[in-house]
Amino acid sequence: MTALEPPKGTGPLGRREARLAWGLLLPTITIVSLVVILPLLSIFWISFKPVGLADLRPPAPVVRESVRGRPEADGDAATLQYRLRNSSQDKPILGVTLTDEIPEGLTVGEIDPRCTLDGRTLFCDLGDWEGGQREEIEIPVVVSGAFLDAGVDLDDSPAGLTGRAENILTNLDFTLENFVRVFDGDEFWGVLWVTIFYTVFGTIGALVMGLFAAMLLDKSFRGQGILRGLYLFPYVAPVIAVAFTWVTLFDPFSGSANALLIQMGVTDGAINFFGERPLALIMVTVFEIWRYFPLSFLFILARMQSIPDDMYEAADMDGASPFQKFWYLSMPQLLGILSVLFLLRFIWTFNKFDDIFLLTGGNAGTRTLTVNVYEQAFAISNIGAGAAVAVVIFCCLLLFSFVFFKYISREEGL
Amino acid sequence: MTDTPTTDRPVGAAVRHGGLFATLQYGYVAGPLIGALWAVTMSVVTCVVVSFATGQGMAPGLLASLAVGAAAGFGALPADGRNAAARWGPTAAVAALAVLISLVWAPPVIPRDTTGTGTLIAAWALFLASTILPLPRILRGLPHGSATRHEFEAAVIRFLTGFGYIFFTAIVAIPFYVMVMTSLKNQQQLLQNPLDFTIDLSQGWGLFRSYRELFTDFNFGDYLFTSAVVSVATVILTLLFSVPGAYAVARLRFRGRAAFSRSILLIYMVPMIVLALPIYIAFSMTGLRNSIAGILMIYPVTTIPVALYMLQGYFRGLPAEVEEAGLMDGLSRLAVIWKITLPLSLPAMASVSLYVFMIAWNEFLLAFMLLDDPSKFTLTRGIASLNSSEVPRQHLMAGAVIATVPVMVLFLGLERFMTKGLTAGSVKG
Numbered sequence: 001m002t003a004l005e006p007p008k009g010t011g012p013l014g015r016r017e018a019r020l021a022w023g024l025l026l027p028t029i030t031i032v033s034l035v036v037i038l039p040l041l042s043i044f045w046i047s048f049k050p051v052g053l054a055d056l057r058p059p060a061p062v063v064r065e066s067v068r069g070r071p072e073a074d075g076d077a078a079t080l081q082y083r084l085r086n087s088s089q090d091k092p093i094l095g096v097t098l099t100d101e102i103p104e105g106l107t108v109g110e111i112d113p114r115c116t117l118d119g120r121t122l123f124c125d126l127g128d129w130e131g132g133q134r135e136e137i138e139i140p141v142v143v144s145g146a147f148l149d150a151g152v153d154l155d156d157s158p159a160g161l162t163g164r165a166e167n168i169l170t171n172l173d174f175t176l177e178n179f180v181r182v183f184d185g186d187e188f189w190g191v192l193w194v195t196i197f198y199t200v201f202g203t204i205g206a207l208v209m210g211l212f213a214a215m216l217l218d219k220s221f222r223g224q225g226i227l228r229g230l231y232l233f234p235y236v237a238p239v240i241a242v243a244f245t246w247v248t249l250f251d252p253f254s255g256s257a258n259a260l261l262i263q264m265g266v267t268d269g270a271i272n273f274f275g276e277r278p279l280a281l282i283m284v285t286v287f288e289i290w291r292y293f294p295l296s297f298l299f300i301l302a303r304m305q306s307i308p309d310d311m312y313e314a315a316d317m318d319g320a321s322p323f324q325k326f327w328y329l330s331m332p333q334l335l336g337i338l339s340v341l342f343l344l345r346f347i348w349t350f351n352k353f354d355d356i357f358l359l360t361g362g363n364a365g366t367r368t369l370t371v372n373v374y375e376q377a378f379a380i381s382n383i384g385a386g387a388a389v390a391v392v393i394f395c396c397l398l399l400f401s402f403v404f405f406k407y408i409s410r411e412e413g414l
Numbered sequence: 415m416t417d418t419p420t421t422d423r424p425v426g427a428a429v430r431h432g433g434l435f436a437t438l439q440y441g442y443v444a445g446p447l448i449g450a451l452w453a454v455t456m457s458v459v460t461c462v463v464v465s466f467a468t469g470q471g472m473a474p475g476l477l478a479s480l481a482v483g484a485a486a487g488f489g490a491l492p493a494d495g496r497n498a499a500a501r502w503g504p505t506a507a508v509a510a511l512a513v514l515i516s517l518v519w520a521p522p523v524i525p526r527d528t529t530g531t532g533t534l535i536a537a538w539a540l541f542l543a544s545t546i547l548p549l550p551r552i553l554r555g556l557p558h559g560s561a562t563r564h565e566f567e568a569a570v571i572r573f574l575t576g577f578g579y580i581f582f583t584a585i586v587a588i589p590f591y592v593m594v595m596t597s598l599k600n601q602q603q604l605l606q607n608p609l610d611f612t613i614d615l616s617q618g619w620g621l622f623r624s625y626r627e628l629f630t631d632f633n634f635g636d637y638l639f640t641s642a643v644v645s646v647a648t649v650i651l652t653l654l655f656s657v658p659g660a661y662a663v664a665r666l667r668f669r670g671r672a673a674f675s676r677s678i679l680l681i682y683m684v685p686m687i688v689l690a691l692p693i694y695i696a697f698s699m700t701g702l703r704n705s706i707a708g709i710l711m712i713y714p715v716t717t718i719p720v721a722l723y724m725l726q727g728y729f730r731g732l733p734a735e736v737e738e739a740g741l742m743d744g745l746s747r748l749a750v751i752w753k754i755t756l757p758l759s760l761p762a763m764a765s766v767s768l769y770v771f772m773i774a775w776n777e778f779l780l781a782f783m784l785l786d787d788p789s790k791f792t793l794t795r796g797i798a799s800l801n802s803s804e805v806p807r808q809h810l811m812a813g814a815v816i817a818t819v820p821v822m823v824l825f826l827g828l829e830r831f832m833t834k835g836l837t838a839g840s841v842k843g
Binding site: 014017018020021022024025027028031032034035036038039040042043046056057169212213215216225227229230231232233234236237238239240241242244245246248249251254255256258259260262263264265290319321322323347348350351353354357358370373374377383386387390393394397400401405 | 461462465466471472473474524526563564567568571575578579582583585586587588589590592593596604605607608609611654655656658659661662663666667668669671674676679680681683684685686687688689691692693695696698699711712714715718719722747772775776778779793794797798801807810811813814815817818821822825826829
């Protein structure tokens with residue numbers, strides 16, 4: 001008799017279920033790897049490459065074709081001229097060739113030694129080119145009257161060009177220059193400090209404001225629904241709309257905020273809110289708090305409303321004061337959601353790009369790491385350096401998510 | 415908070431603080447103090463409201479406001495059986511002090527050069543009414559003499575509540591009002607007096623000239639259409655991918671389920687700018703930049719993780735027994751999803767769709783980086799192109815209003831789903 005044991009491993013049913021599961025997940029996994037994992041890997045690759053914005057268009061030979069010598073009548077001599085150049089000033093192109101159809105009505109004389117003529121097809125082997133190299137091929141021709149009458153446009157049969165240029169993105173040249181540049185000097189530490197300030201105060205501020213707003217609305221009264229809807233506006237509206245509204249509102253010349261402050265006697269002259277250090281950084285942080293307090297408010301309110309009332313009734317019987325009830329009853333209940341919100345918002349504030357980009361463009365001491373990616377890659381046209389900053393961001397993110405999964409994921413079912 | 419309440423004390427008994435709190439706990443200290451703070455708040459509110467409503471400047475006077483508030487706070491304390499002299503004497507004394515400060519120093523609402531007499535009278539009326547009328551309510555139950563901790567804190571909380579409503583409503587409403595108001599003005603009005611928040615309704619339809627120009631000269635009709643198409647397509651694509659995925663993660667057992675669940679969250683946290691750079695490079699090389707198809711390849715992927723995460727949470731909450739009954743009756747898994755799970759999760763699908771729509775509609779970074787051709791612009795990209803010195807401010811704000819209104823309408827109309835959607839998975843910003 002065999003011993004009674006639970007079955008080991010997975011049975012056929014289990015295997016079928018797993019197959020189905022992977023089948024259902026396959027489309028998602030495929031597309032997410034294509035658009036997320038692949039770019040993530042490539043950003044590591046690019047960060048070790050000396051790539052500029054201009055290198056995205058690989059060097060290629062360029063040609064201009066023309067008939068010179070002003071032929072006017074049948075039998076006039078003229079020159080068919082090809083002017084070629086390397087589109088890149090510093091990158092070589094290997095094995096450049098040119099292929100073209102000689103138009104009908106041109107009788108070709110002696111041709112350039114680099115070229116051969118097969119029927120009407122001209123083929124020239126132009127060898128390897130240095131960066132910025134220019135070439136000219138001149139072919140003496142005799143023009144027929146038919147050619148002149150037809151008014152042939154040489155661009156109708158564009159010359160074909162080939163050439164192998166080394167693509168800097170795919171070759172095996174690596175450099176640490178990008179990272180040296182990113183970490184070099186005081187700039188990086190400045191950027192890091194701005195990022196930390198923005199992230200820490202933005203997160204904490206939004207949480208505190210959210211908690212305050214949630215306490216205000218944690219009771220039913222007429223108009224509660226309207227207020228709740230209103231308080232969510234900053235989060236729901238498109239960032240571009242609210243950011244430009246803030247810029248308009250705080251404009252140093254025609255902004256209402258400045259006019260109000262001057263009339264109130266708070267300040268004598270107009271304040272350039274988004275253009276002065278360190279005020280600009282404070283303002284973008286305040287904007288972040290303003291825009292994201294609704295989110296924390298919503299989460300905290302949902303949690304507050306799920307706290308059972310009898311706990312507070314018991315506390316009332318025991319004579320607890322309102323602040324005691326808040327501190328000893330509500331806060332412990334809210335601690336879970338607050339810590340989850342803190343970590344998630346911390347990560348998301350750290351990742352924030354649009355807000356600062358739209359408000360200040362990263363000027364006046366508001367350049368965070370994410371804005372620095374854009375700044376390096378597009379403003380300074382150094383894609384490699386931008387990618388290096390992106391790698392730094394990604395490493396920070398890995399660190400945060402490690403903390404997140406270690407301490408928080410058990411809470412609140414996340 | 416050293417003295418926690420104990421059960422053997424009778425209900426509502428006084429719990430005393432020490433030190434500073436001991437002084438604060440007397441009604442005749444706490445009342446005027448709260449009143450003074452309330453009056454300062456109201457003086458600032460009055461100045462802001464009057465300035466914006468009339469366009470005439472006005473400044474709050476701190477010292478006089480404090481005095482007026484203290485007097486009002488004193489007067490608002492309950493009678494408590496005191497005689498009229500004990501009650502009104504101090505009130506009158508502090509009020510006299512307030513008048514003195516107003517005359518010698520500055521009144522609680524200080525007129526500026528531009529302020530007219532009518533405006534000034536209105537400001538005074540508003541300030542006095544908003545200071546004096548709510549105070550009895552705020553200080554309700556606070557005795558004149560020694561107050562219990564309960565009574566004292568209740569008064570403080572009522573003050574903070576009133577302050578909070580005003581504060582939050584102001585910070586949310588003012589920017590949105592500025593957005594609408596600016597879009598309805600012309601350049602001259604805007605430069606003339608930035609304080610003036612009034613809208614000249616006598617112009618009738620002329621008010622909306624910025625909007626008309628956006629639609630006729632700036633192709634905003636096309637942008638609106640593109641944005642709508644992109645957002646709806648994103649919602650559909652996202653649901654197509656995430657519903658099967660979410661079901662698999664929520665219901666089916668397979669090796670690597672937990673790891674998969676976590677990697678969804680992890681991908682959800684990757685900042686867009688990190689991905690945008692390689693996507694920009696790849697699209698530049700393959701010619702997908704400036705194409706709606708390219709945008710539609712990227713947008714759903716940014717929303718799939720969050721949709722998957724929200725949906726799997728909901729699927730888990732559905733009773734598995736219903737599905738098992740379906741399986742016993744001979745339905746295949748896919749048929750169970752189609753005929754049982756999906757109809758049951760329509761509310762969740764609505765929430766997810768709304769949320770995804772909102773993300774796609776509001777998306778700015780990718781549209782900004784990948785679209786250069788004005789004929790392919792989405793709405794957000796179109797607004798970004800208005801942000802130049804050549805385009806007047808009111809056009810920019812009109813664009814902002816056009817982008818905001820559809821989301822707001824959807825949001826207010828379907829607030830129930832939206833709120834649920836936001837709380838279910840939206841940690842993304």
